[in-house]
Amino acid sequence: SQTIHQWPATLVQPVGSPLSLECTVEGTSNPNLYWYRQAAGRGLQLLFYSVGIGQISSEVPQNLSASRPQDRQFILSSKKLLLSDSGFYLCAWSQQGESLHFGNGTRLTVT
């Protein structure tokens, strides 16, 4: 069966520090991969998606970047965090035309 792993579950970082959130998927090949951000009490905002290794599409201009160094690995990064980067970050995978499967998220607090 397919599984998705996100870590860490929670993270507290000072303003100006770098960020690296990692997501890996097991049990499937060539998945579409996604990073979403969810503000408290709000819906999910798509940040990045990838249809293959090295292929990243950005949905909103921001302080974050994404990379896909391997087929089932998706990384969300920032060189310098802002207070506004605080939120709940969710990684997801899908096969084309199918529903998304989410990880359990990372709660990021920038102080």
Add this chain to the structure above:
Amino acid sequence: GESVGLHLPTLSVQEGDNSIINCAYSNSASDYFIWYKQESGKGPQFIIDIRSNMDKRQGQRVTVLLNKTVKHLSLQIAATQPGDSAVYFCAEAGGSYIPTFGRGTSLIVHP
């Protein structure tokens, strides 16, 4: 871009009652619709989906209805249980199958 919205942000029901969560969508090109359940501190979990060539689909205790004429989607939960308490999101997708999520409805089930 076009948006997906929910009519009610909070729905309170008694245990054993049936619940109906509604969703309006505005992108007439959307042909795939998904309902997700999100429990506190976790990622959204797939409940049920429906494609535009159908107007009803049933799962275990859940039914999704699609009315393409008025661009309306609903999720019906039969015999609602306390474990059904969560935030429910509808999502729509078109040719790219990258879903757009609504704001979410909080379902509260009273024992």
